[in-house]
Amino acid sequence: MVIAIDGPAASGKGTLARRLARHLGRPHLDTGLLYRAVARDMLDREEPLSDAALAARAAAALDTARLDDPRLRSREMGEAASIVSTFAAVRETLLGFQRRFARQEGGAVLDGRDIGTVVCPDADLKLYVTASPEERARRRQRELAQTGEPSDFETVLADIRRRDARDQGRPNAPLRMAEDAVLLDTTALDADAAFAEALRIVRTRLDV
Numbered sequence: 001m002v003i004a005i006d007g008p009a010a011s012g013k014g015t016l017a018r019r020l021a022r023h024l025g026r027p028h029l030d031t032g033l034l035y036r037a038v039a040r041d042m043l044d045r046e047e048p049l050s051d052a053a054l055a056a057r058a059a060a061a062l063d064t065a066r067l068d069d070p071r072l073r074s075r076e077m078g079e080a081a082s083i084v085s086t087f088a089a090v091r092e093t094l095l096g097f098q099r100r101f102a103r104q105e106g107g108a109v110l111d112g113r114d115i116g117t118v119v120c121p122d123a124d125l126k127l128y129v130t131a132s133p134e135e136r137a138r139r140r141q142r143e144l145a146q147t148g149e150p151s152d153f154e155t156v157l158a159d160i161r162r163r164d165a166r167d168q169g170r171p172n173a174p175l176r177m178a179e180d181a182v183l184l185d186t187t188a189l190d191a192d193a194a195f196a197e198a199l200r201i202v203r204t205r206l207d208v
């Protein structure tokens with residue numbers, strides 16, 4: 001059973017995916033970490049993020065066992081990831097790992113931008129999780145404050161709008177809702193309410 005969860009930055013899809021996976025006893029992959037890790041490796045080598053060939057090489061050499069690095073969660077890395085993720089060769093290289101993860105016995109829960117449209121177009125259930133840009137900026141600002149990276153609301157909102165535009169506007173696997181996805185707008189839902197609604201959808205659609 002594969003559950004694909006997509007949505008824009010700070011919509012809460014990762015939180016939801018992690019919780020659903022734990023509840024259902026399935027493995028979870030936050031695919032954004034792969035792109036963040038490619039960007040981290042390039043920044044560590046002081047390589048320009050705009051260099052498609054170097055980005056492709058970083059993706060091919062990626063150590064997927066190092067995705068728990070706390071540095072991956074920073075604002076800088078989110079922005080950097082959205083730059084390297086525009087390259088077709090980077091996406092193609094990371095696709096195999098994501099598909100193998102999804103195809104493991106018993107299935108998995110994956111979240112990202114193109115899970116329902118490209119990585120797992122045959123997923124058993126697709127959720128598209130969103131919230132207003134302002135609500136997402138509030139969530140991200142709170143999260144950054146908790147991790148010791150305080151930032152002002154307008155800067156975070158501008159980051160989110162820029163990232164949305166880049167992720168939705170790129171030619172390769174742009175962020176969009178799959179035609180057969182279920183929309184979950186969490187603007188007025190806290191994390192518990194969003195999880196309860198997602199679980200209701202899962203139970204309605206899947207035999208779990």
Ligand SMILES: Nc1ncnc2c1ncn2[C@@H]1O[C@H](COP(=O)(O)OP(=O)(O)OP(=O)(O)O)[C@@H](O)[C@H]1O
Nearest residue numbers: 009010011012013014015139143186189190191194
């Ligand atoms: N429904 C919700 N209401 C309020 N806060 C939430 C909700 N869901 C998640 N959060 C919080 O918002 C922040 C962003 O959530 P999360 O990391 O899950 O988003 P995301 O969509 O995976 O983001 P990104 O794509 O940028 O990794 C986290 O601090 C999380 O605890």
Ligand SMILES: Nc1ccn([C@@H]2O[C@H](COP(=O)(O)O)[C@@H](O)[C@H]2O)c(=O)n1
Nearest residue numbers: 031032033035081082085112113114167
């Ligand atoms: N399936 C995916 C997942 C992520 N990206 C890109 O990575 C950036 C960071 O992702 P987070 O979910 O960790 O915020 C994101 O802005 C995308 O550009 C992607 O392209 N495809």
